[in-house]
Amino acid sequence: MRFLIPVVFLAAAAWFAVGSRAVVLPETARAVVPEGLLTDAPPRAAPERPTIAVIGGVEQKCSDCHAIFESAGETPAHLRQHEHIVLDHGVNAQCLNCHARTGRNDLELYGGARTPLKESAPLCGKCHGPTYRDWEAGIHGRVQGSWDPDDPTRRLLRCVECHDPHRPAFPPIAPLPGPAAWRAPAFDGGATGASLDGPLHRWRAEGEGTAPDREEDRR
Amino acid sequence: MTDADTRTDDALPPLSRRSFLRQGVTALAGLSAFAAALKPLADIDPDDIPSVEAFIQKHYKEMSDADMERALARISGEVEKRYAVAPDLRDVKPREGVEFVYALNLSRCVGCRMCVHACVEENNQSRSPEMQYIRVLEMPRGTLDPEHGNHHYDHPTVPDDDHFYMPVQCHQCANPPCVKVCPVEATWQEPDGITVVDYDWCIGCRYCEAACPYFARRFNFTEPGLTSTDVNPDMAYLSNRPRPTGVVEKCTYCLQRTREGRLPACLEVCPVGARHFGNVLDPESDVSRILRTKRVFVLKEDVGTLPRFFYYFDERYPREGAGR
Numbered sequence: 001m002r003f004l005i006p007v008v009f010l011a012a013a014a015w016f017a018v019g020s021r022a023v024v025l026p027e028t029a030r031a032v033v034p035e036g037l038l039t040d041a042p043p044r045a046a047p048e049r050p051t052i053a054v055i056g057g058v059e060q061k062c063s064d065c066h067a068i069f070e071s072a073g074e075t076p077a078h079l080r081q082h083e084h085i086v087l088d089h090g091v092n093a094q095c096l097n098c099h100a101r102t103g104r105n106d107l108e109l110y111g112g113a114r115t116p117l118k119e120s121a122p123l124c125g126k127c128h129g130p131t132y133r134d135w136e137a138g139i140h141g142r143v144q145g146s147w148d149p150d151d152p153t154r155r156l157l158r159c160v161e162c163h164d165p166h167r168p169a170f171p172p173i174a175p176l177p178g179p180a181a182w183r184a185p186a187f188d189g190g191a192t193g194a195s196l197d198g199p200l201h202r203w204r205a206e207g208e209g210t211a212p213d214r215e216e217d218r219r
Numbered sequence: 220m221t222d223a224d225t226r227t228d229d230a231l232p233p234l235s236r237r238s239f240l241r242q243g244v245t246a247l248a249g250l251s252a253f254a255a256a257l258k259p260l261a262d263i264d265p266d267d268i269p270s271v272e273a274f275i276q277k278h279y280k281e282m283s284d285a286d287m288e289r290a291l292a293r294i295s296g297e298v299e300k301r302y303a304v305a306p307d308l309r310d311v312k313p314r315e316g317v318e319f320v321y322a323l324n325l326s327r328c329v330g331c332r333m334c335v336h337a338c339v340e341e342n343n344q345s346r347s348p349e350m351q352y353i354r355v356l357e358m359p360r361g362t363l364d365p366e367h368g369n370h371h372y373d374h375p376t377v378p379d380d381d382h383f384y385m386p387v388q389c390h391q392c393a394n395p396p397c398v399k400v401c402p403v404e405a406t407w408q409e410p411d412g413i414t415v416v417d418y419d420w421c422i423g424c425r426y427c428e429a430a431c432p433y434f435a436r437r438f439n440f441t442e443p444g445l446t447s448t449d450v451n452p453d454m455a456y457l458s459n460r461p462r463p464t465g466v467v468e469k470c471t472y473c474l475q476r477t478r479e480g481r482l483p484a485c486l487e488v489c490p491v492g493a494r495h496f497g498n499v500l501d502p503e504s505d506v507s508r509i510l511r512t513k514r515v516f517v518l519k520e521d522v523g524t525l526p527r528f529f530y531y532f533d534e535r536y537p538r539e540g541a542g543r
Contacts, residue, residue, distance in 0.1 A: 003241065009248035016255035038337045040487035130534055137512070138505045139322075142492040146480045149503050153480075162492070170491060172376035176332040179351050179370060 033176055040144050042161035046118040062104035088167040098123055098165070117160070124159050135159070266301060267442075267464075278404070279417040279457070290419075291456065298454075298461055302447040310456045311478040313411035319472050319527065320412070320499040321483075322509040323386060326533035327493035330355050330377040330384030334485035334494065338388075341473060341484035342459040343451055345443030352437065352470040353388040353485060365518065387518065388485070389414065389435035389470035390526030397427035397436060397469075406467075412527050413472050415457040423465040432522050436469045472496070499527075 054060070087093060100108035107115050107123045115123055125132025134140035138156055145153035272293050277286055291308050298306045335353045344350040356368030360383055368385065378384065395414050398406055405420035406427055428436040442464050454460040455475035462468050473483040486494040497504035509515065515529040
């Protein structure tokens, strides 16, 4: 019987010497992040002035036409002109709520005061008070440059550098890939032998990345 | 027979054919097993063997300026040799009168994971196997239970109307359990509140990883998969220099950037401005204002870690389906 022990050792040694390989982890496909997506550049270019029309190869200012064509005091939401503008700004559905009637290159504040298009914050603040207050305090919106308030490179983006004033809500975007390290493979319906009740997959309902909807979890 | 002969006979029994075979085979098996056990050494890349300099390098806190200069030169040389990129490696010291704090607006976060990938690119994390410091948990609206948070969500677009998103990364605790459990003091809290790791001192026991209640630490099970096109040459000793196998790493609030006044990479790319970062000792900083004016909370307050990472919701909790 004792003779078996060295035989087992020999067999194990032979297996280790010939059969074993260095541990190689399964190669996971690298996360694909579109080039140029990860940037601190403003999401939109804030317009100095809107280019509404190009007539005869020349960009026309709003006021160029509106000096000639007087428009009604209350413009309806659906115009026969400016049809490319989609106005999706909640109850704020009137052009002249923001645009100055007699000076179309500007926006109009309370009491007829004017502000340039890209300096819209005080106008936006007429309705979005708490957000405007936060923005003035530097706690709403994107920051560039530095965390230090005294650093001259620090810049807080203006409203229209992120939000389209005509459709201020951000459109939904595609998420970048989530964690995919080899030790947490995506659940593939049982081919890995992982059970839905296993610790890694407890949260995963059938085929969907949603929270579990089971009796014991609802309690 | 003499006494000496008798003793010799007692000590060495006569060598029979059977005992010769048994002992010979046993010895051969032992030697073979020993050789087989050493076989993985044949696969070692000579570049992976630590240099004598690395071996005798002191703990970060005990290094003199000259020691640090030598260490930086050595590491720069190793990085350049391995990745063919000349790094701008430096030891960035904390600023006086600065304590960093993060604040994250959960009403704004849309779960796009841009922060996750900006962090990976900035901090030279392994791409394969993939390592991410930030996890974005997706939780059903009306709940706040990270236990049921899902970080593998893959909707075609986010935000999903029925969920909200909560990014979790190192909270840079003021009472960090990970630091307490380190048996070799390879991780500690810096004066500006950032908990760092000396990768050359870490022994890879992973106690800190187990102690962290936020799953903020990551372990390099293999050689980090990093190619020369991936390498970010802007490096600091305590943060994003390439890590070896077998050490723990973590978010350092991008100290190679933030200690020089810049913003963390995760904040810079956030498309919705949900992230705010700054010096909590400055009453005029963003984060001080947020802590004063918003209803902030910390994750797992009950475990007593005193995080420097705060979450809050705006006054207006986003209406269902209203976008953000």
